Structure formats: structure tokens, C-alpha cells
Amino acid sequence: MSFLQSLESALNTFVAYAWGTPLLVLLVGGGLFLLISSRARPYRHLGHSIDLLRGKYDDPNDPGQVSHRQALSTALSGTLGLGNIAGVAIAISAGGPGAIFWMWVTALVGVATKFYTATLAVMYRGRDSSGEIQGGPMYVIREGLGKHWRPLAYLFAIAGLCGLLPSFQSNQTVQLLRVSFAEPMGWVSADNSFLFDFSLGLVLALAALAVISGRIQRIGRFAVRIVPAMVIFYLLLTLGVIAYFWQGIPDAFALIVSDAFTGKAVAGGALGAVIATGVSRGAFSNEAGIGTESLAHGAAKTTEPVREGVVAMIGPIVDTLIVCTCTALVILLTGVWQQGEGMEGVSMTADAFSSVFGGWGPVLLLVMVVPLAFSTIVTFWYYGMKCFVFLFGTRFQVVYTVLYMLLIILGAVLSLNIVNSLIIGMYAVMAIPTMLSTIRLSGRVNKAAHDYFVKTPGA
Template identity: 75%
Template structure:
């Protein structure tokens, strides 16, 4: 057995271990507890998020770095993209169609989770080593729970440094470029080319360095311009496929529901395998309860923490309930998922689109993937840098950025299995301090929410008016 194979198997075992029953209970059960504790308040005020995103409540003098719209776009840019495309394909490949049901579960309870985590991210912002106001689970823990909980804050920051690596995005972007263009055009032989992967990884790293130089302000503006258009474009593609196979849509949904409790994972295993794969990929997709969303929403310009919580609730709805569901339907309706385990990740999704759009399928997918994957890479740098500054007090920031650029290239030439295990495993570790601190501080959010909505006087009629605008 080679060293690389041993490392790959070790990382897979680690990811499987940390995504065991205790974490599933904490993430899904914790989200359900927050939903019940809030008495469904987050869901009753979704209409208010439209008014907040319109900018009518923005005040440039409020503390923070970006407005509500840019904060949400930054958070979505960290979730939308290959997590919705390759992540869904991996979930179906490993866990079967039933894994999609458990991805939905993470989104439904994730609406409440994001309301609490994003509100806390603004409520308990703290100063970093440079004196700048920052939000995120590590600051929530330090400012909200006190110094005796600092080990938990450090745990999140360390896991964040590893979980925010750009390796998955660069890996799958390179794979799509290679298999959709380089191999058909004869530029590289089937099976991959180190030189081609290295070159693509290098180009992505150079482009990322330019956007990263502008920090969160440039990242926020870039995300606000790219994310909405790409979401609409991708939804349009998937709706064309769904329209063609519309008669089979009920059967596809029935397959998802029937397999959700069957325990018949494609890769073998029990019901636990199906649930674990679905929840882990759902968490990777919408990041509810992981804590990364707090890093973005904590930078919002506002003096009202609840406002950012209301805005953050849209994340799981757009990301998982809309985008991931559409991807899953495309894969199931076209029958691409039955091609076997040899076809996985973004390649599976590309082949599904090819069955409808022919040779233009991967091209259309690439048009959507490139900007979103790129936006995710630069957003993850921002997340990772916040963790780095918290741990090392801002020293040697250039070293972290340089290492991050190098890892973009490493991800491009690494194997999908290894890359996926690292990221999924670290996401699980990040969820522990995030969910524990959120549950402990939830009472503060409830009090703030009651006060805020009472002052705002948001009636059902007013919410309906905001939705219609």
C-alpha cells in the first residue's frame, strides 16, 4: 500500500468518525431545538429580509465593513458553486438519492440555525489584533462566554484554517476544465495530466491574489456582482432539464423520499451512512451551524444584530432547497447517477447536462462554475485569514496568503477523495464550538429578537408588502 493511499484512507476514516451520531444530533437536533425555542419566529419574518436587502435600512455610519446585501452575497459565495454541483453528485454517488432528503433537513433547520449564529456574530463582535471590529464564532465565544471558554474558540479557529482550504474548489474546477475541454480536444491524454492541472491551478491562484488584495470590501463587491447572476443562470439551465423530463419529476421525488429511510446507500452501508452523507454534504453546501457563515455576516454594517440574522436565513433556502434540489433532479432525471461509482463529483453533473445539451452541457456548466468557484476561493481566504489573525494576532499574514495560493495549486493536482475528506472532516470539527456556543447564548438572541420586532412593528400585512416589492 502506497503512502498516498494510506493517507487517503486515514482521512476518509477521520471524516467518517467525526460525522458520527453525536455530531448529527448536535447539528440537526441543535437546529431543531433552536427552531422550537424561537417558536418559529425566523420563518415568520422571512419577508423582512427583502426590505433589508433592498438597502432601505442601510446606514453607512454603522459599524462593520459591508452592507447587508454584500454580506449575504459573500456568505453565499462561500456556499454556492461546487458544493451545490459536485457536493450533490458526491452525496448521490455515495449515499444514494435518499441522501438528498437529509440535505433538505439540514436546510430546513438551518434557517433557524443561521438566524441565531448570524445574530450572535454581530451581537458579540470583538476587536482583532489590529483593532478592527470582527465577527465569527471565535469572537462570539470570547466576548459572549468569557475567557474560560477560549479553548473552544481556538478549536474553531484551528479547524477553520484547515476547513477553509481552497483545495476542493480548485480540484473540481480543474477536473471540469480537463475532462470537458482538454481531453476532448486532445490537449491531454485521458486520465489527467499533471502539467495541465498545475497550470490551471497556477492561473486560479494568480487571479485569486488580485481579488484578495482588496480584502473584504473587494470580495464583497465582487460577490454581489457575480453571485445573483450565476444563480439565475444555473436555475435557468436546470429548469430546462426539468421541463424536458417533467413527467418523471414526481417519480424522482418519490425515489428521494423512499430511499431516505431505506439505508440502501449506493456505496454500501446502513441508514446511518445515508444520513451521515446527506447531513455532511448538506452542511458543506449551506454551512448552517458550521460557523463560516458567521464570519461573513459578522462584517455587516449594522447596529441591529437581528437584522443580519434575518438576512442570513435566506442562505439555506437559496443554497440547498433551491440550487441543490435542482442539481439533484438533473442527475436523477437524466439517469446519470446510475453510471456507477467511477463517475463522481462535478464530472457526474456535467454528464447529466450533456444528455440534454450535448457537447454544450459542460460548457454551460463551466460558465456558471468558474465565477462561483472563484468567488468561493477568495471568500474562503477571507474566512481563513480571520481565523489566522485570531490565532497569531496578525503576524506573518503574508505567509498565510502565500501558503493559501500554493494550496490552490496543490488542490488542482490532488485526488478528489483526499480533498473531500479533509474539508468535510474539518467542517465537522468547526460545527462543535459553533453549535455549543449558539445553544448557550440563544437566550440573548430571543430577547433581542422580541425587542427588535416589537419596535419595528412588522405586521403580516407589512411583510406581504415587502415580499411583493
């Protein structure tokens, strides 16, 4: 067995252990606890998020770096994109159609989870070694729970450095560009594409460097322009495919629900594999309970933590309940999920669009995927940088940036299975300190929410 094969096997074992029953209980059970603890209050105030996103309560003098709208767009840019395109395809191929049902469950309880994590990210902001105000799970733990809990803060930051890699995005973006253009044009072949992949990885790295040089402020401005437009474009694209196969929609939903409790589409009928795949992919997609979104929401300009919690609730709805569902329906309705293992992720989704739009299918998908994948890459740099600064201070930030650029390039030519396993495993590790600290501090959020909604008419 080669070194890469041994590494891949070890990472797969790690992922299976990390996403075992204890973590599933922590994410879904913890989300249900937060939902019950809040008496579903967050769900009753979703309408208030619209006023917040419109800037009705914005004050440029409030502490923070970006507006509510920019914070949400940045958080969504970290979740929307290849997780919704390639991730859904991988979930169906690994866990069957029933995995989508468990992604929905993760999103529904994730609405409450995000309300709490984003509220805490503002409530317990801290300062880095340069004195700049920062938010995120590690600062929540440090500022809200005290020194005895600090090892959990370091655990999150270390896992964030390993899990918030750009490799998955660069890998799948380059793959889609190669499959959609380079191979059909005869520029490269599937087994002789190293130079092509490396060159595109270099281009992505240089483009990312141009954006991240402006830090969170430029990332926020970039995300608020790109994310809404690409989401609307993708929804129109998927609705075109769904409308073409409209007669199969009831059967597709029935298959998702029935397979969620039988696991018939998985080898051996392993129901546990269906649930684990759905929950892990749902968490990877909308990041509820993982804590990464708090790194963006913690930068919002506001003195009212609950406001950012209300804004953050929109994330799982848009990301998983809407966009991921549309992707799943496209894959199921076109039948491409039954034509192979589908572990190449984005290629399966591209094939699904090709069945309706012909050669234009991958091209149209490319128009949406590349901007969102790129926005994820620059957002993950910001997330990873905050973890790096928490661990090592601000003095060596340039070291992290250089390493990050190299990882973008390496990701373009690495095995998807190795990269995917590492990231998924680290997401599981990040969820542990995030959920434990959130549950521990949930009572303070409940009190703050009660006070805020009492004093805010029409919220």
C-alpha cells in the same frame, strides 16, 4: 500500501468518526432546539429580509465593513458553486438519492440555526490585534462566553484553517475545464494532465490574489455582482433539463423520500450511511451550524444584530432547498447516477447536462461553475485569514496569503478523495464550538429578537 493510500484511509476513518451520531444530533437536534426555542419566529419574518437586502435600513455610518446585501452575497459565494454541483453528485453516489432528503432536513432547521449564528456574530463582535472589528464564532465565544470557553474559540480557528482550504474548488474547476475542453480537443489525456492542471491552478491563484488584495470590501463587491447572476443562469439551465424530463419528476421525488428511510441505493442498505451523507453534505453545502457564514455576516454594517440574522436565513433556502434540489433532479432524471460510482463529482453533473444539451452541456455548466468556484476561493481566503489572525495576530498575514496561493495550485493536482475527506472532517470539527456556543447564548438572541420585532413595525 503507499503513503497516499494510508493517508486517504486515515482521513476516511476520521471523517466517519467526526460525522458520527453525536454530531448529527448536535446539528439537526440543535437546529430543532433553536427552532422550537424561537417559536419559529425567524420563519415568520423572512419577508423582512427583502427590505434589508434592498438597503431600506442601511446606514453607511454603522460599524462593519460591508452592506447586508454584500454580506449575504459573500456568504453565499462561500456555499454556492461546487458544493451544489459536485457535492450533490458525491452525496447521491455515496448515500443514494435518499441523501437529498436529509440535505433538505439540514436546510430546514438550518434556517433557524443561521438566524442565531449570524445574529450572534454581530452581537458579539470583537477586535483583532490591530483593533479592527471582527465577527465570527471565535469572537462570539471570546466575547460572549468568557475565558473558560476560550479553548473552543481556538478549536474553531484551527479547524477553520484546515477546513477552509481552496483545494476542493481548484481541483473540481480544473477537472471540469480539462474534461470539457482539453481532453476533447486532444490537448491532454486523462493520465497525462499534470502540466495542464498545474498551469490552470497557477492562473486561478494569480486571479484570486488580484481580488483578495482588496480584502472584504472588494470581495463583497465582487460577490454581489457574480452570485445573483450565476444563480439565475444555473436555475434556468437546470429547469431546461427538468422540463425535458418533466414526466419523471414525481418518480424522482418519490425515490428521494423512499430511499431516505430505506437506504436501498446504498451498498448493504445502510440507512445510517444515507443520513450521515445527507446531513454532512447538507452542512457542507449551506454551512448552517458550521459557523463559516458568520465570518461574513459578522462584517455587516449594522447596529442591529437581529437584522443580519434575518438576512442570513435566506442562505439555506437558496443554497440547498433550491439550487441543490435542482442539481439532484437533473442527476436523477437523466439517470447518470446509476452509470458509475460518480465520486468524481462535477463530472457526473456535466454528464447529466450532456444528455440534454450534448457537447454544449459541460460548456454551459462551466460558465456557471468557474465564476462561483472562483468566488468561493476568494471568500475562503477571507474566512481562513480571520481564523489565522485570531490565532497569530495581523503581523504575519502575508504568510497565510502565500500559503493559500500555493494550496490553490496544489489543489489542482491533488487527489480529490484526500482533499474532500480533510475538508469534510474539519467542517465537522468547526460545528462543535459553533453549535455549543450558539445553543448556550440562544436565550440572549431570543430576547434581542423579541425587542427588535416589537419596535420595528412591518418587520
